[in-house]
Amino acid sequence: MKQVSIALLGCGTVGKGVIDVLLMNGPIIEEQLNTKITVKRVLVRDINKYEQMNLPSAILFTNNFQDIIDDEEISLVVEVMGSADFAKECIEECFKRGKSVVSANKDLIADYGIPLLKLSKEKQVDFQFEASVAGGIPIVRAMYASLNGNKIDEIIGIMNGTTNYILTQMTCRGITYEEALREAQVKGYAEADPTNDVSGYDAARKIAILGTLGFHSEVTFRDVQVEGIEKITAEDIRNALEMGYVIKLLAIARQDKEGISLNVHPGFIRKTHPLANVADAYNGICVRGNCVGDVMFYGAGAGSLPTASAVVSDIMNVVLHEHIGVTGQRDFVSHEAKLKPQASICSPYYLRLLVQNTTGVLAGIATVLATYHISIRSLIQKDETADIAEVVLLIDQSSHCVVQKALKELSELTCVHTIANAIRVIEV
Amino acid sequence: MKQVSIALLGCGTVGKGVIDVLLMNGPIIEEQLNTKITVKRVLVRDINKYEQMNLPSAILFTNNFQDIIDDEEISLVVEVMGSADFAKECIEECFKRGKSVVSANKDLIADYGIPLLKLSKEKQVDFQFEASVAGGIPIVRAMYASLNGNKIDEIIGIMNGTTNYILTQMTCRGITYEEALREAQVKGYAEADPTNDVSGYDAARKIAILGTLGFHSEVTFRDVQVEGIEKITAEDIRNALEMGYVIKLLAIARQDKEGISLNVHPGFIRKTHPLANVADAYNGICVRGNCVGDVMFYGAGAGSLPTASAVVSDIMNVVLHEHIGVTGQRDFVSHEAKLKPQASICSPYYLRLLVQNTTGVLAGIATVLATYHISIRSLIQKDETADIAEVVLLIDQSSHCVVQKALKELSELTCVHTIANAIRVIEV
Structure with a gap:
């Protein structure tokens, strides 16, 4: 059976989960890959803390990233630290030294995903990040490989x-x-x-x-x-x-x-x-x-073992890629994004207004909305005995910008005490 | 831009969908792969029928599989015929001639999936079958690559x-x-x-x-x-x-x-x-x-475009595998399956009995169930005025075998008219 030594950067909830899954499901993983995966080194801040935990004694803990990057035996580094900038530096260093990386770090991927993918392609190494969105739910691979x-x-x-x-x-x-x-x-x-x-x-x-x-x-x-x-x-x-x-x-x-x-x-x-x-x-x-x-x-979408499930699937895919002789990296297309102005995004809205319990209130509200061509789908005035009554409205598809203007004008009506909330209604 | 010519075996609902998706989403597909995918040949029974349909005129229809297998330009064959045996012969022939195959055919995969995967590995070609289960839902790849x-x-x-x-x-x-x-x-x-x-x-x-x-x-x-x-x-x-x-x-x-x-x-x-x-x-x-x-x-789970979505993702993955230089095929492990005897599978059951509307009926039923150590979770006798009344029972976890025996004995009671149904209750 082949052997692959990996390193973890970080040993929090997810890192600990990865160690657990590799132990717990070792036989299943080994028979699929014909490879034994061993966690050789783990980067942590406080070594003493982890040496007292009940983790496999063969694991070498270090607080020095250099120990990991210099270890030629380690071909795959699993980044489970969280926070973007230090993680980015480490991963870039891994790529430059020919090490593949699996990351569960959404902060990192959201900020630097595309540049890192480009660098990994240039350096002919693997970069996988299934666990960065929604923990154990296999949505990342589905997006790029199935849909x-x-x-x-x-x-x-x-x-x-x-x-x-x-x-x-x-x-x-x-x-x-x-x-x-x-x-x-x-x-x-x-x-x-x-x-x-x-x-x-x-x-x-x-x-x-x-x-x-x-x-x-x-x-x-x-x-x-x-x-x-x-x-x-x-x-x-x-x-x-x-x-x-x-x-x-x-x-x-x-x-x-x-x-x-x-x-x-x-x-x-x-x-x-x-x-x-x-x-x-x-x-x-x-x-x-x-x-x-x-x-x-x-x-x-979170938790130690579910997130580790996604990380371990990435580790397995990286190992497999080596076995089936993948020489290149998938090309993640990235255009310049054309963003739609937020002001023009339309949806129906739920509005909750607190109003003076006097006559003419509803007429006042309806008039303002009509000025902005906002039609009312439903309106409920709760039978309040207090001075302040609650008016709940569902208004039709309206742009964010128009709704904001109308809300401002409503808030200036003397009969309107508070705009308590305005929540979009999602029609799917 | 690179060019890949493919052939379809079959042009029913799914085959037509594949042609539609490749046309409709051509630009998106091309930019991801830097490759233009062209359907060159399509195997059908009745050529005349398809030549009258509004399909791209460049497609060559044939009723002879040999035209496809002999075409050196075609490196990828998409099997969307349904039925197992003829499809299997065709696919084996494709593998032997170095052509990769994408199949949407559940009958085929359910019967011959593993032997075909082994052959494809031996012949160093790709074999993908995402669409064989649940149409557009990306479950197949999730099973082997994410979970x-x-x-x-x-x-x-x-x-x-x-x-x-x-x-x-x-x-x-x-x-x-x-x-x-x-x-x-x-x-x-x-x-x-x-x-x-x-x-x-x-x-x-x-x-x-x-x-x-x-x-x-x-x-x-x-x-x-x-x-x-x-x-x-x-x-x-x-x-x-x-x-x-x-x-x-x-x-x-x-x-x-x-x-x-x-x-x-x-x-x-x-x-x-x-x-x-x-x-x-x-x-x-x-x-x-x-x-x-x-x-x-x-x-x-079905339909022309949803199923074609899965087939096209497979086509794209095969093309991509060629680009990123995959030289081998994933190893699908297959042990000999150890099957559990059906008789020992336990679950709670819903039972519906039609009984004579006389005294002592419930006692009779309860006695039989007690004999088989089946406990009753709930029992409802509907207030029927007719001669035949309905008795509905939920019984606790019981093995299939025991329930069958108890039902047979119940059916022999003179007060039991019919065992109308016995349906398992799934506790998940």
Whole structure:
């Protein structure tokens, strides 16, 4: 049996998972590859910490990347550190020294994926990154190797487990955002500083990667318009349910004649849509191609073993590529991306206004909307006895820009107390 | 730009779709491969029929396979004929002459997949078959290239669009099997002779393919225990709904210590399970791996363009393999399959009995079940005024063999008029 020695950069949740999977499923992996894969070296900050963990004693821990790059026996480096810049330097060094790389690092791929792919091609080494989007769900390879005969029109997904857990708890149990966030933190789904998840930045990186693959155009995190779930209230969730919708944090990449748009924002989605049933920390991604129609992928988008499942499949493919004598790297096309102006993106909206409970309020609101040629699909005024009443509207397809102007004008009406929320309705 | 000439064997729904996709998405395909793919020759039975269709005039139609095999310019042959034996001969001939093959033919792959993969490896050519399972859903490549680091415990899916359409209509509208079948025939979802679909043979071929890939063991159509949906009545569907379930035709491959089991049968599945929401002619497949957990794939399992989407991705991968200098073929491991005896497969069951509306009936039934150590989860006797009453039971985990014996003894009770149905309950 052949032998391949690999190194890990990082030994956190994912790195530890990779070591576990290679041990646990060693026989299955070996018989497919006729190769034994051994983790020889692992780069960590604090060596002492890991030497006390129950990991195979043959693993050499180091805090010096040079030990790994200089080891000629290591032909494959697995980067599972997170954070972009140091990882990028390490990976470039690996490529230059003829080592292939597998990365699970979405920050890195979202920012530097295409330049790194180009460098790996130039250096005739492999670069794989299945785990960088949606953990164990095999969406990355599907985009470039299975749906590649399609013109991709739309990618829409729930790509962040933390926010999906929070919204699911709010939906099922009627609790507030703050209560659900606290629970998620207790259960380990959300970090102490939850910003990266709840503000949508994590999902934005993933949709940038899928957009790049789907549209063959280089888009990055900075091209994504991001809006988080912090403003979603129990009232919004309840109103959505009453109207036949659930609220999800959606990452959306679309391409039409005007260009590419990339958005992360909370959205109303019909209860009957397959994505509506993606609950808790699970992820779900729908891809619409001009031949295949809608294809959906569902599974665990994070976690040690699910993410390691994707990393190990990449490791296996790199090893296999060596065996079947691959001499070149797939060419990832990347055009200059033509971005569509956000202001022109249209969708229906849910609006929740808090208004003075006086006569003429609805007339005032309707008049403003009519000025902007916004038609009202439905309007519910809740039977409030208090001074402040709630008005819930569903308005027809309107551009972001027009809605913003109308909201500004509405907020200036004396009868309007607060624009509590404006959430896009996704019609898929 | 490079040029690749291909031939199609067959020009039915899928073959026509392949021609359409290559034309429609030509620019996207060309820029990814830096290659123009041209359909040069097409094998058909009746040349005149196709020459009158609105297909690119450069295509040469022939009814003689020799024209294709002798054409040195053709390096890739796409087999979209259906039926196994003639297709197998043609493909073997292609391999021997150094031509790679893409096949969408589930009958062929289910029966001869592994021997053909071995031959293709021996002859150093490519053999791809993504479209042979679930049309446009990228499940085949996911099994061997993305989930390959997992020990696969279970594959469970809705893999036949015709039966899913029929069951969906029965569920949503309360119509009978016969009415739904007739509708499916009128809409073109079911053939005049629907046996292959409704009896489960089509799904059996697909689960044999996925089982082979997932368990690295050669299993064929003949290893699948098959039961169709012909006996499902409107009453069964209504009872299922009342108990929180829907009925789906499920294709199930499982592997445990006792071996592999392959089954196609109608099953009760909880309304909240993702597969329960796979409606109409759509397909859905859940794969459970020991690292990744549950992953689900959903999409159009048939149809001209969705299936062609998978075929074209295979064509592109074969062309790409040539470009990136692949000199070998992936090694598909195949052990001798150790099959688990069907009699020992356990599941809960739904039983529907028609009984004489007399006293002592329930006691009689319960006594027989107790004799076989079968415990009753729930029992509903419908308040019937007629002579014949309906008794609906959910029984706990019991082996197929024991349930069959108990049913035989129940049918011999004088108070039992008919065993109307016994349907397995799938707990996933």
